[in-house]
Ligand SMILES: Cc1cc2nc3c(=O)[nH]c(=O)nc-3n(C[C@H](O)[C@H](O)[C@H](O)COP(=O)(O)OP(=O)(O)OC[C@H]3O[C@@H](n4cnc5c(N)ncnc54)[C@H](O)[C@@H]3O)c2cc1C
């Protein structure tokens with residue numbers, strides 16, 4: 001059986017699954033319940049100066065009957081008194097000494113940082129996470145993503161916190177930026193012990209067609225919110241992978257964004273995450289989803305022969321390269337299984353209208369389309385639209401030619 | 417005890433010609449259905465399952481591609497996960513409780529999803545559970561049906577040594593030789609049982625009470641479990657019922673399941689007597705085997721049938737004709753049955769079961785041609801056997817047990833049809849499991 005326990009920048013956790021800072025980690029009772037069910041750690045709902053929230057906070061992105069493929073929120077940091085949070089953190093750590101409790105923090109001045117770090121350390125936290133990511137409300141006050149978007153400021157504030165903190169400091173990044181590597185390197189330069197990403201993406205989730213107002217509706221108005229949930233996973237995976245392959249990023253990464261089941265977690269780990277954080281999926285279905293995640297990840301590791309999480313952190317990021325490094329002589333073509341095809345012809349229309357017109361309906365007898373493999377550019381589109389698992393496969397074609405990337409191709413052109 | 421072995425299942429069986437009514441889902445079907453599940457919290461389907469399988473969890477695992485974990489979730493609650501998936505009347509159990517009913521949409525096909533996951537694991541020979549550290553305690557289980565086997569499995573997991581005594585040709589009781597072939601073929605039951613036995617359960621052929629005495633068992637075992645089920649078909653005591661061409665429903669079904677000597681193709685009209693699920697099963701099986709006319713005759717009206725409404729609906733679709741408020745008075749014929757004399761009935765005052773009594777209307781007798789008459793009128797209880805156990809309290813011919821499967825004798829436990837009078841396989845499995853915990857407590861010197 002695989003060993004799921006991790007040591008993340010000195011923060012020990014029985015498994016790599018942490019609850020992300022948010023509504024799930026708003027109180028000691030919630031975090032205790034989550035730990036009982038198997039969660040390895042929790043990043044407490046961001047602590048800071050008192051705030052007031054509005055009524056109606058979330059909007060959902062549904063797609064063809066699937067609820068919450070994405071979630072949008074305009075919630076601020078905790079609206080509970082700091083004293084209460086600290087008391088509950090202390091109680092949770094006492095009951096669950098082996099689990100990871102990380103305090104997410106967001107304040108402004110150096111003094112405030114000094115004070116709040118001391119308080120959460122006294123409460124027994126295993127680490128702190130600097131919330132430089134919140135893209136709504138707090139950034140208007142010069143905090144959250146306002147910091148995450150300014151690498152210099154980010155580095156400086158991280159530096160302060162490292163002066164004050166004895167426990168590991170993680171920096172949580174915002175994805176609302178051109179190149180994620182810049183704030184990532186800034187965090188390393190500020191001497192952070194780890195990086196968490198992504199926080200939510202600036203968004204408007206939909207518009208009420210009768211009240212002419214975006215969602216979520218707050219008394220006739222709305223505001224931009226932060227987008228998260230399954231829909232943001234591809235963006236998050238890219239950002240995690242981009243940091244993981246960057247030489248200057250030498251500190252561990254906590255992967256966040258759309259993690260909903262064991263497969264997502266495994267993907268984040270392969271792209272370079274040493275722990276994963278979950279928010280939307282557990283908001284949707286409850287803490288109980290952890291059972292499936294732990295079991296699925298453990299079975300996956302056993303099936304691949306990975307004994308520990310470290311055995312496969314970043315294994316996929318190594319194959320994540322620039323376009324110019326891809327092999328131009330690698331070729332594939334679509335193949336349709338006559339036995340599995342149900343004759344929906346979705347592949348035909350997709351290739352004909354949006355591909356390269358190489359699927360034809362002239363097959364003898366019946367609705368099974370035919371691929372003209374000579375013309376096929378191997379784009380995958382038909383296999384992606386096909387509703388039947390395993391029906392359209394992309395078959396490798398041996399070109400007999402050696403590996404050649406774009407740069408080499410350019411050189412060969414110049415020679416010719 | 418004579419050294420006997422259990423039989424080998426004949427390759428050619430009548431049941432082979434009856435196809436599976438709910439074939440195992442393809443991956444595509446399973447995924448589509450799993451994605452429909454809402455993953456309810458404190459789910460009514462789980463509460464409706466006698467073995468409390470965590471249904472939403474195993475379905476969620478299908479939807480995340482974690483088929484192995486899905487099978488683990490199922491089998492950790494119910495070691496007959498495949499049989500139950502296929503034979504459970506899900507319409508009145510898990511799927512009957514599905515919240516989709518509240519939206520007037522089809523409930524989740526829980527049985528078929530369950531069969532998908534368990535079959536996936538069986539195809540890959542995944543073994544989830546092992547024998548516990550040996551405790552040195554031996555338990556005899558009388559009867560090799562689902563109740564005893566589920567009890568034996570739990571005991572083996574806890575490290576005890578279970579020995580199952582079975583008098584029939586095959587293990588599995590009615591799960592092997594009784595349930596309708598369109599739900600489960602006998603070889604599928606036997607294959608699942610082979611997996612159950614692998615944990616380390618010994619089966620000894622022989623009749624307890626004849627080949628081996630209860631005294632002997634009490635001496636050499638630390639505890640005993642009664643899982644003897646019910647007995648043979650009961651008859652009505654009407655003239656002509658022993659003529660050739662008259663069958664007990666169970667005896668007939670057993671012929672269909674594991675034999676081939678019975679020949680349905682020569683029959684013109686089969687009349688099935690009774691209103692329960694066994695009668696409906698017999699009628700549907702004969703219809704599927706090609707008997708041109710099949711009539712189910714019941715003495716009360718449709719509303720009072722104990723057979724499930726969904727089964728009645730299936731039977732009608734398959735061409736079974738229902739005749740209500742008629743009661744057989746005699747079977748006609750010289751050396752073999754040629755018909756049934758019925759009397760018409762009226763509904764009267766409620767009886768002990770709360771259903772209206774059926775009372776004959778004098779002067780309404782009539783005759784119906786039939787070349788096969790099947791008695792689906794109930795199973796005998798094993799009272800004669802049970803009465804021989806000194807100090808064992810019975811209740812209406814069934815073993816009297818408390819909420820934890822304990823009998824009036826401290827070293828005897830019981831479960832399955834011999835305590836319930838006839839429920840479902842899944843109840844037998846649940847009761848076997850429950851008794852195993854009580855036996856474990858007893859063997860560890862706990863309260864009893
Ligand atoms: C026709 C029919 C169809 C059914 N269809 C379904 C269905 O579709 N779905 C469903 O869930 N349930 C169905 N059932 C009910 C289900 O089969 C039973 O509830 C279940 O098998 C009971 O399990 P058990 O272990 O208590 O008893 P049984 O299955 O009856 O097993 C008892 C075993 O004990 C053995 N035995 C008895 N006495 C002795 C002795 N003295 N020594 C040694 N061995 C002995 C018997 O040979 C038998 O193998 C059906 C029942 C019948 C009769």
Ligand SMILES: Cc1cc2nc3c(=O)[nH]c(=O)nc-3n(C[C@H](O)[C@H](O)[C@H](O)COP(=O)(O)O)c2cc1C
Pocket residue numbers: 020021022023045046071072073075076077078104131133134172198199200227228229230232256257258259277278279280281
């Ligand atoms: C309602 C809500 C409130 C959140 N509050 C915080 C917060 O206080 N601090 C923080 O760092 N991130 C907060 N987040 C962001 C999450 O921690 C996480 O980064 C993001 O939701 C992406 O993960 P997911 O796709 O699993 O939801 C919040 C998210 C949601 C949905």
Ligand code: SF4
Pocket residue numbers: none
């Ligand atoms: S989930 Fe519903 S009931 Fe609960 S706080 Fe939100 S709006 Fe209120």
